[in-house]
Amino acid sequence: MNILILGATSDMAKALVSELANDKHHFFLAGRNINRLEPFSKDLLIRFDAQSTLIDFDAQDCESHEEFYKQLTLKPEWVISFIGYLGDQSIGQTVWEESKKIIEINYTGVASILNIVSQDMESRGSGSIVCVSSVAGDRGRGSNYLYGSTKAGLTAYLSGLRNRLCKKGVHVMTVKPGFVDTQMTADLDLPKPITASPEQVAKAIIKGLKKQKNTVYILPIWRLIMFVIRNIPEFIFKKLKL
Amino acid sequence: MPRNKKSISNWNNFPKIEAEEYSVNYQADAIKIIQNTDHSIIGRGNGRCYGDASLAKQVISTLKHNCILFFDTQNGIIECEAGILFKNLVDFLVPKGWFLPVTPGTKYITLGGAVASDVHGKNHHKEGSFSKHVLSFSIMIESGEILEVSSETYSDLFSATMGGMGLTGLILSVRFRLKKIESAYITQQQVQAKNLDHVIDLFTEYKNSTYTMAWIDCLAKGKNQGRSIMYAGEHSQIAELPKKKHDQPLSIPSKRKISVPVNLPSFALNRFSVSVFNQFYYTTHPSKRNQIIDYDSFFYPLDSLLEWNKMYGKKGFIQYQFVIPLADNAAGLKKILDKISQKGWGSFLAVLKLFGPQDSIISFPMEGLTLALDFPIKKGLFDFLDELDKIVEAHGGRIYLSKDARMQKETFEATYPNYNRFIQTIEKFNPNKKFNSHLSKRIVY
Numbered sequence: 001m002n003i004l005i006l007g008a009t010s011d012m013a014k015a016l017v018s019e020l021a022n023d024k025h026h027f028f029l030a031g032r033n034i035n036r037l038e039p040f041s042k043d044l045l046i047r048f049d050a051q052s053t054l055i056d057f058d059a060q061d062c063e064s065h066e067e068f069y070k071q072l073t074l075k076p077e078w079v080i081s082f083i084g085y086l087g088d089q090s091i092g093q094t095v096w097e098e099s100k101k102i103i104e105i106n107y108t109g110v111a112s113i114l115n116i117v118s119q120d121m122e123s124r125g126s127g128s129i130v131c132v133s134s135v136a137g138d139r140g141r142g143s144n145y146l147y148g149s150t151k152a153g154l155t156a157y158l159s160g161l162r163n164r165l166c167k168k169g170v171h172v173m174t175v176k177p178g179f180v181d182t183q184m185t186a187d188l189d190l191p192k193p194i195t196a197s198p199e200q201v202a203k204a205i206i207k208g209l210k211k212q213k214n215t216v217y218i219l220p221i222w223r224l225i226m227f228v229i230r231n232i233p234e235f236i237f238k239k240l241k242l
Numbered sequence: 243m244p245r246n247k248k249s250i251s252n253w254n255n256f257p258k259i260e261a262e263e264y265s266v267n268y269q270a271d272a273i274k275i276i277q278n279t280d281h282s283i284i285g286r287g288n289g290r291c292y293g294d295a296s297l298a299k300q301v302i303s304t305l306k307h308n309c310i311l312f313f314d315t316q317n318g319i320i321e322c323e324a325g326i327l328f329k330n331l332v333d334f335l336v337p338k339g340w341f342l343p344v345t346p347g348t349k350y351i352t353l354g355g356a357v358a359s360d361v362h363g364k365n366h367h368k369e370g371s372f373s374k375h376v377l378s379f380s381i382m383i384e385s386g387e388i389l390e391v392s393s394e395t396y397s398d399l400f401s402a403t404m405g406g407m408g409l410t411g412l413i414l415s416v417r418f419r420l421k422k423i424e425s426a427y428i429t430q431q432q433v434q435a436k437n438l439d440h441v442i443d444l445f446t447e448y449k450n451s452t453y454t455m456a457w458i459d460c461l462a463k464g465k466n467q468g469r470s471i472m473y474a475g476e477h478s479q480i481a482e483l484p485k486k487k488h489d490q491p492l493s494i495p496s497k498r499k500i501s502v503p504v505n506l507p508s509f510a511l512n513r514f515s516v517s518v519f520n521q522f523y524y525t526t527h528p529s530k531r532n533q534i535i536d537y538d539s540f541f542y543p544l545d546s547l548l549e550w551n552k553m554y555g556k557k558g559f560i561q562y563q564f565v566i567p568l569a570d571n572a573a574g575l576k577k578i579l580d581k582i583s584q585k586g587w588g589s590f591l592a593v594l595k596l597f598g599p600q601d602s603i604i605s606f607p608m609e610g611l612t613l614a615l616d617f618p619i620k621k622g623l624f625d626f627l628d629e630l631d632k633i634v635e636a637h638g639g640r641i642y643l644s645k646d647a648r649m650q651k652e653t654f655e656a657t658y659p660n661y662n663r664f665i666q667t668i669e670k671f672n673p674n675k676k677f678n679s680h681l682s683k684r685i686v687y
Contacts, residue, residue, distance in 0.1 A: 011267070039311055046310045046313045047334055
């Protein structure tokens with residue numbers, strides 16, 4: 001099978017590829033500074049006999065997305081996006097450049113490339129699109145609503161895409177990981193019991209793909225946490241320090 | 243930059259320190275970390291040494307830097323990033339008919355750690371330490387520059403890095419030679435030795451065996467002093483294996499692992515319980531010839547007991563390992579065994595091995611006998627170990643830095659005669675001495 005991984009330098013992406021490598025897929029690994037993955041690509045070949053192609057991809061450069069997808073010699077059956085930029089809320093509140101970057105990477109960029117991918121899959125009448133969104137999109141919180149709002153938009157985009165494509169034989173899956181122990185969150189002090197490892201995320205995605213799930217939470221507790229957070233009345237919620 | 247504040251310690255749980263841990267995912271990350279730090283910083287693998295090496299205010303974890311970069315299946319040469327575990331290497335290599343040239347008694351160490359400690363195994367007398375099989379490595383020095391190092395390109399840096407405890411720079415990748423094997427099994431000889439002279443004779447008798455080591459009862463006294471079980475092993479050839487294993491000689495059945503669930507209270511290990519265990523172990527291991535056992539049980543018996551370090555309780559332990567030349571008929575070793583049995587503090591799992599000759603700047607091994615044994619940390623222990631150090635020093639031996647958390651600076655300087663050359667090499671490549679650990683501050687500089 002041909003698998004396109006967007007945001008391939010992330011820890012979750014690498015864990016997923018390692019998990020799938022035994023089955024001899026061809027991986028197109030796309031992301032910024034993709035040459036950083038050269039050792040990983042060699043490792044895949046030596047350890048698993050798995051082929052991979054490294055391709056530069058910049059989510060923010062939407063103009064280039066058409067050309068990027070065109071150059072894939074084999075069209076992917078699975079497209080899995082790990083594109084994400086946490087950004088800095090406190091900077092973003094005052095510096096538009098930071099806000100813009102958060103919006104462009106998490107929402108605009110992903111929507112742009114998935115528009116192209118979904119068109120192709122729709123015409124082929126098959127395929128799976130997996131996209132990592134976030135529980136942060138379930139309700140805007142004072143400490144990270146810039147990031148959260150882009151993920152809310154992305155979650156809505158994916159549910160719409162799923163609604164449109166389920167009649168066309170294309171599977172769309174939204175992944176809401178909650179806390180994950182990765183490079184992106186290394187500066188945060190995450191509570192261990194509700195923090196997943198990249199390997200857990202990888203396993204949950206593969207299981208979700210096999211079962212053609214719509215939305216996947218990694219640790220079941222997050223369903224409950226987000227249920228509670230969504231249902232706190234706004235007049236209380238706005239006063240909480242979240 | 244990815245950063246994590248946490249409390250860290252090595253396998254012996256002493257000392258524990260607060261550190262900022264950075265993680266190297268890619269080479270470019272390492273450059274940024276090293277160039278941006280003003281503090282002293284040290285590379286850190288899986289924390290399986292026993293002491294205060296790889297402990298500093300800032301540490302760089304190499305664990306995510308773990309790819310295999312090159313594998314020549316014809317000539318048995320492999321190159322990997324420094325954070326790969328020996329476990330992952332043997333899992334990959336053994337089914338393909340290759341084995342590590344040298345391995346210590348645990349496979350949960352990283353390749354970078356193996357070089358920084360210049361680890362040895364049961365085959366030192368025949369095949370030397372790990373460094374002997376290293377062809378080249380790449381290392382990042384404090385300027386952020388990456389050097390490709392072999393004994394031809396930078397011979398001084400090459401030898402100072404072998405056993406150099408990470409003080410010469412951050413080891414990024416290592417290319418080394420593998421050993422060809424026909425099977426995943428070892429043909430083992432198990433021999434009871436009545437006392438120390440007997441076990442030394444056995445080491446001589448079995449000096450042509452590739453692997454030898456002895457488990458030794460450090461509490462036995464008088465005529466039983468040094469009673470041991472000696473093991474010798476060779477990689478089994480297919481013809482030696484039972485018929486049913488002929489089809490798949492390179493695979494071994496997977497084993498269940500058990501784990502020490504909690505830290506045992508400190509009184510659990512006392513003279514009585516250890517003596518009983520040692521007596522039991524000795525009598526249940528009679529001499530046996532030509533047993534076929536899988537490589538995992540032969541090389542890594544303790545790895546199947548996960549977190550065995552918790553046996554020594556929260557305060558941790560010291561694994562005291564020294565080498566002492568054979569020259570004076572092991573007189574020094576006898577003196578030390580006298581002291582230990584008098585004190586009654588010795589633990590089970592004391593291991594005796596024979597080293598062959600080795601030239602080194604800072605590596606531990608030298609021709610002689612090496613003994614390793616565990617002492618739970620308690621009042622008076624460090625004074626007692628200082629006394630033992632004096633005997634080791636007087637007999638021309640030395641202490642293994644990878645297992646040290648307490649040696650005096652004077653002892654280090656007296657027993658590692660080339661340490662000045664080691665420091666000169668560090669100063670040449672790292673004039674600001676950015677690479678620093680608790681160990682280096684305690685005894686090196």
